[in-house]
Amino acid sequence: MPVYERHVFVCTRGEWCPSVDGDGLGVHAALKSAVRSTDLGGRVRVNHSGCFSQCGNGPMVVVYPDGVWYAAVTPADAAEIVESHLLAGRPVERLRYDPPEFGSHQLEREADGRPIGRTAPWPARGEG
Numbered sequence: 001m002p003v004y005e006r007h008v009f010v011c012t013r014g015e016w017c018p019s020v021d022g023d024g025l026g027v028h029a030a031l032k033s034a035v036r037s038t039d040l041g042g043r044v045r046v047n048h049s050g051c052f053s054q055c056g057n058g059p060m061v062v063v064y065p066d067g068v069w070y071a072a073v074t075p076a077d078a079a080e081i082v083e084s085h086l087l088a089g090r091p092v093e094r095l096r097y098d099p100p101e102f103g104s105h106q107l108e109r110e111a112d113g114r115p116i117g118r119t120a121p122w123p124a125r126g127e128g
């Protein structure tokens, strides 16, 4: 028997997701809070994670055992991830990460840190 029904990992320890490419720490806190507001508490675990080597596309979130990856997640997306994916089993398609290949996919950066090729909005440092 698995220890948890689902395990949600949020990149909060990498160089970029926690505060440069978005608010990874806020995403983690919002997901924890949203899970706590449901009856999923004992079945779904939300954990901090180190870098997933997808830097520039984040904040990154991955849900196992589904193997569903989300990119450019904001704290405001947490409730939808919990309600749609974790409660109803329907991944949030608009947030799905679709990498071009297996493995590391770190975007190059402009001089100001902006990831080159990022399609999602990028909050400049300090804009959250």
Ligand code: FES
Pocket (backbone or CB within 6 Å): 011, 013, 014, 015, 016, 017, 018, 050, 051, 052, 053, 054, 055, 056, 058, 059, 060
């Ligand atoms: S810093 Fe989050 S994927 Fe690298």
